[in-house]
Amino acid sequence: MPGYVALVLHAHLPYVRHPEHARSLEERWLFEALWECYLPLLGVLDRLAEDHVVAPLTLSVSPPLLAMLRDELLLRRFDDHLRRLTALAARVESRVAGSGFAAAAAFYRARLDAASSAWAALGGDVPGALVRHADAGRIALITTAATHAYLPGLLPAPASIRAQIRLGRRAFAALTGAPEPAGFWLPECAYAPGLDAELAAAGVQFTVLDAHGLELAAPAPSAGAAVPVLSPAGVVCFGRDHASAREVWSRDAGYPGHPVYREFYRDAGHDLPERDLDRELGPGGTRLMTGLKLHRVTGPGPHKEPYDPARASAQARAHAADFVARREAALGPARGAPAPPIHVAPYDAELFGHWWLEGPEFLEHALRRLAASDRAVPITLGAYLERHPPVEVVEPAASTWGEGGFGSLWTGPSAARLWRHVHHAERAVRGALSRCRGAVGLPGRALDQAIRELLLLQSSDWAFMMATGEMIPYAEARVRAHAARAPRLASLAEQPSIAPADAAWIDALCALDPFLAELPGPALRDAFDPWR
Secondary structure, three states: OOEEEEEEEEEOOOOOOOOOOOOOOOOHHHHHHHHHHHHHHHHHHHHHHHOOOOOOEEEEEOHHHHHHHOOHHHHHHHHHHHHHHHHHHHHHHHHOOOOOOHHHHHHHHHHHHHHHHHHHHHOOOHHHHHHHHHHOOOEEEEEEOOOOEOHHHHOOOHHHHHHHHHHHHHHHHHHHOOOOOOEEEOHHHOEOOOHHHHHHHOOOOEEEEOHHHHHOOEOOOOOOOOOOEEOOOOOEEEEEOHHHHHHHHOOOOOHHHOOOOEOOOOOHHHHOOHHHHOOOEOHHHOEOOOOOOOEEOOOOOOOOOEOOHHHHHHHHHHHHHHHHHHHHHHOOOOOOOOOOOEEEEEEEHHHEOOOEOOHHHHHHHHHHHHHOOOOEEEOOHHHHHHHOOOOOEOEOOOEOOOOOOOOHHHHOOOOHHHHHHHHHHHHHHHHHHHHHOOOOHHHHHHHHHHHHHHHHHOEHHHHHHHHHOOOHHHHHHHHHHHHHHHHHHHHHHOOOOOOHHHHHHHHHHHHHOOOOOOOOHHHHHHHHOOOO
8 A cells, every 4th residue: 555745835925015115125025936936836737737747736825825916016016026127137147148157147037037928828817827726636725824823822812713714714715716625724833722623613624733743642643643633623634744844944954955056045136236236226225135046055154156057957856856765765554554654745835946946846856756656646635535534533732833843933932022912902803893793884894904904913924023033123013003903993993983084094004904805894704703
């Protein structure tokens, strides 16, 4: 009996939309992910389809990302970003012609041309392309919480847990036109006992935990994390495979650190003279990462050699072969297991192409090799369950992925101040819902926008930024903004009449943060209701 490999990609970015700025620096996160990750991933799926390679994977797409991929303002701005970056790549190519960097510059020019062609062919509709691949059986789409909230942090506010899960599923359906999916990605793989009851009540059938969430379960599963189990509420829990995570994620031993791969932290935006960068500068002439990086990892020191795309491509294929060979060697029958073992290998989708430039090529060749394997069969999580429904019931342990494995990045001292604001705002919005759930007109708009602001405040991204020291001022500004807006909107929703100045403020906020505008007010409001 063969073992199985389930590659799971989780695509998520925080909801960032700043119409008040002509060129928001933070909106570049989406633009970088589009040309570096999502369009190359669609290229991988297209080529596998053309070659009739059957190697399905599971793809989780978050509602914030889907909302941005449906936003006309952001899509127009991506068009402009792609044109500017293509022009910059041409200037870089001209500048380094005849040098050791010429091959790298030509590579980027070709990659950007391919991205432009793919974008035009799609008509800018990335979600639609993903749904077409899902309809053809090449991927299985799942989703996550409405704003990727760290759900264990909301345990004192069960109504918010309920809303995050239910609105995440509803938003996915509204933004893709696909049915609400059976699977649910727990943000940060974060689980706490009791969450499974809310997942089950919302219609979720399966999710993924880090391996120790199953290994420390009570009672201990007979096969550890090698085979999925049932939670007390009947949700199927898959365990993340340690080895496949280490091979890709480890800073010291992971594939992306190989010397021939592209060096992420050396960028043309910091190396080129300012006159060559033209408009690719931040406020006050701030140097920016452009995505055009002409050096390879080389070694641990500051010296970096020119990037050689051909060598890197060959290494990506070799690493793909190694990855599959390791899965084949490890996937023997699990002693005492009630079903064939499955290696669940989940990764952030943005790793492939952004942080690890060669990642999409690695992914494509790993899938090709898995498709030809009779010992490590590629499969989606849902398809595995159809073949081998679990029967063993355990209570998984509280767990997360990330440093430490128990949520310190999202609840530790650096992020602790966030939770006070989250719970104050939740009480204000929940109180308004209990008193004026049926509000219409302007008070109804205020109530619905209060819900949106609360959801955005609950995003796990702000805690992560605070804990890792990345973009702390931006994260703190977002927390302050949403924490102030949600209670004020909730208060306005309860007023019998609203002053013109407050009405104008409500209109401005609805235009500024139209997150989940696709969902009508009743769908937003009843997601908090424990009886629905």
